[in-house]
Amino acid sequence: MRIPLTVLLAAVLSTYASVAPSADVDTNSDAPVHLGLFVSIVAKSSTVENVTQFLATAIPLVEEEPQTIQWYAVQYTNFSTPTFAIFDTFRSEEGRVAHLNGQVASALFDNANALLDGAPDIKPAHIVASKVTSQPDTGNATAGLTVGLTIPLTAKPGQVNATREILVGVLPGVEQEALTLDWYALEYPDTNSFAIIVFFASEEGLDAHLTGQVAADLFASAASLLTAVPDVVEFDVVAVDIK
Numbered sequence: 110m111r112i113p114l115t116v117l118l119a120a121v122l123s124t125y126a127s128v129a130p131s132a133d134v135d136t137n138s139d140a141p142v143h144l145g146l147f148v149s150i151v152a153k154s155s156t157v158e159n160v161t162q163f164l165a166t167a168i169p170l171v172e173e174e175p176q177t178i179q180w181y182a183v184q185y186t187n188f189s190t191p192t193f194a195i196f197d198t199f200r201s202e203e204g205r206v207a208h209l210n211g212q213v214a215s216a217l218f219d220n221a222n223a224l225l226d227g228a229p230d231i232k233p234a235h236i237v238a239s240k241v242t243s244q245p246d247t248g249n250a251t252a253g254l255t256v257g258l259t260i261p262l263t264a265k266p267g268q269v270n271a272t273r274e275i276l277v278g279v280l281p282g283v284e285q286e287a288l289t290l291d292w293y294a295l296e297y298p299d300t301n302s303f304a305i306i307v308f309f310a311s312e313e314g315l316d317a318h319l320t321g322q323v324a325a326d327l328f329a330s331a332a333s334l335l336t337a338v339p340d341v342v343e344f345d346v347v348a349v350d351i352k
């Protein structure tokens with residue numbers, strides 16, 4: 110049985126409404142960008158172009174959302190099903206709820222039955238560390254980013270804190286990687302799950318990152334901290350909006 114998307118969206122929104130902390134004030138533009146949403150969507154085999162088009166045309170709508178700070182749409186490569194992901198960031202729970210109530214989310218849900226193979230998988234994330242160097246650039250639909258990686262990580266029981274500490278600990282190394290443009294370490298609250306999502310201007314940057322010290326350090330700690338050696342998923346960047 111398929112859960113109607115409107116029911117799903119209502120459930121997601123009511124979850125957020127009940128946890129929205131009053132201490133978060135979006136009008137404070139100095140507040141750290143510490144919250145995110147990671148949404149994976151699977152196109153039907155016949156609608157890959159339509160989904161790509163949908164994501165590209167979402168940029169002007171995202172641009173209208175003052176509380177959506179960074180917004181990235183990507184398409185996984187070498188994947189057996191045509192899978193896309195949207196990752197976006199916020200300074201407050203209020204901003205995240207506004208995005209879920211906004212025009213992009215509503216357009217996605219309105220088109221979901223026609224375009225997608227199943228409901229979008231929406232995961233709220235906490236950004237535990239990040240490096241963001243890409244700049245607002247309305248002249249380029251991907252802000253100069255072309256490829257990237259997402260790396261889901263599952264901590265062993267009892268190793269959640271240590272995994273978070275490693276992710277924070279590699280940030281200085283990431284900052285030294287000139288070709289690693291945007292890098293986020295995410296934690297999915299109340300789970301053992303983390304993820305890294307990272308963006309480059311070129312394949313050269315991606316290769317340098319995968320063969321660099323940060324990747325070596327993370328893989329070296331995988332055996333003690335993680336349930337399995339992580340899968341590295343490559344993607345092409347489809348559309349980006351940076352505020």
Ligand SMILES: *[C@@H]1O[C@H](CO)[C@@H](O)[C@H](O)[C@H]1NC(C)=O
Pocket residue numbers: 156158159223224
């Ligand atoms: C996908 O795009 C094609 C070409 O623009 C169009 O003919 C088709 O109706 C679209 N499909 C859906 C489900 O929107």
Ligand SMILES: *[C@@H]1O[C@H](CO)[C@@H](O)[C@H](O)[C@H]1NC(C)=O
Pocket residue numbers: 186187
């Ligand atoms: C992914 O696909 C591309 C293009 O088809 C190919 O060049 C590349 O070797 C593939 N990579 C992997 C890891 O399979």
Ligand SMILES: *[C@@H]1O[C@H](CO)[C@@H](O)[C@H](O)[C@H]1NC(C)=O
Pocket residue numbers: 248249250251252253254255310
């Ligand atoms: C955006 O920048 C990327 C990387 O520099 C480039 O490959 C792409 O062609 C540019 N796109 C446009 C529309 O200018």
Ligand SMILES: *[C@@H]1O[C@H](CO)[C@@H](O)[C@H](O)[C@H]1NC(C)=O
Pocket residue numbers: 267270
């Ligand atoms: C993990 O860290 C939290 C807060 O930083 C702390 O309250 C908790 O006791 C730690 N858990 C373990 C297993 O060390």
